[in-house]
Every structure is written in C-alpha cells, then in structure tokens.
Amino acid sequence: MPESAFSIVSIAAMAAWLGLAVAAPLPAGRTRENILFVSGRVAPLLLCMAYVAFLARYWGSTPGGGFQSLEAVQILFAAPGKMLGAWTHFLAFDLLVGRWLVDDASSEGNSRLPLVIALPTTFLFGPLGLLLYLASRALLSAKRARAQ
Helix, strand or coil, X not given: CHHHHHHHHHHHHHHHXXXXXXXXXXXXXXXXXXXXXXXXXXXXXXXXXXXXXXXHHHCCCCCCCCCCCHXXXXXXXXXXXXXXXXXXXXXXXXXXXXXXXXXXXXXXCCCCCCHHHHHHHHHXXXXXXXXXXXXXXXXXXXXXXXXX
C-alpha cells in the first residue's frame, strides 16, 4: 500500500507542478484561472487529505519515534507509512508555495521572470526555490527603484 500511494501522490504533484508551469506565463483569463485553481488549490487540498489519511492509518506504527531528537525523527521516518506521510506533507506544502509564487509574480508591479528559476527549484528543493524567488524579486524591485 505505501508504495502504490507514493506513486499516486507523486504523479499528482508532478501533474500539478506542470499545471503551474503552464499557467504561469499565460495571460489573465478563464483558462489560466482554471489551471491555477486545479493545480494550486485542488491538488494541494487532495494531498492534504491524503496526508491526513496516512497519518491516521500509520499512527503509532513506530514506537520510540517522535520529534524530540534527531534520533527519534529517524526512528519515526524509518517506517514506510510514516515516510509516505512526510513525503506527502512536503508535496502539499511545496505546491502551495509554488502557487503563491505564481500569484505573487503575477501581481501588479512584479515580474514573472523569477519564476523561470524559482518554480523548478521549489519543485525540487522547496525552500531554496522560495529563497531564490524572494531574492530575485528584491533585486528586480531595487533595480526598478533606481531606474525611476
């Protein structure tokens, strides 16, 4: 069960990330809104629901595991079901961050250019992508302010 569920949540997340990447450069309109809604709202919601199901299913399956030390976390995630929950947690939150990046870059006064690097980096490395986006946005804002 954990291996099949891993494949399902991973494929769903990859499809949603593809949706974000396709929608990001599109002009405002119904098509873009629909793709962003499904990819950046529905998919993360479904991943959150899967996470809750995994959490309930595998609760108590790793005696000695917990969050009080690195060793306890290693024990916790040694069980495939718990690792599946952690993976799904990452997928859902990174996807929500990706949607925020697209929304923020699309707001007035911001450039979508940082998304070229930030979206794939967020997909692969989570917080690093967010950091790159915020740094790029700050640099572009400073450059715009100097030009005025």
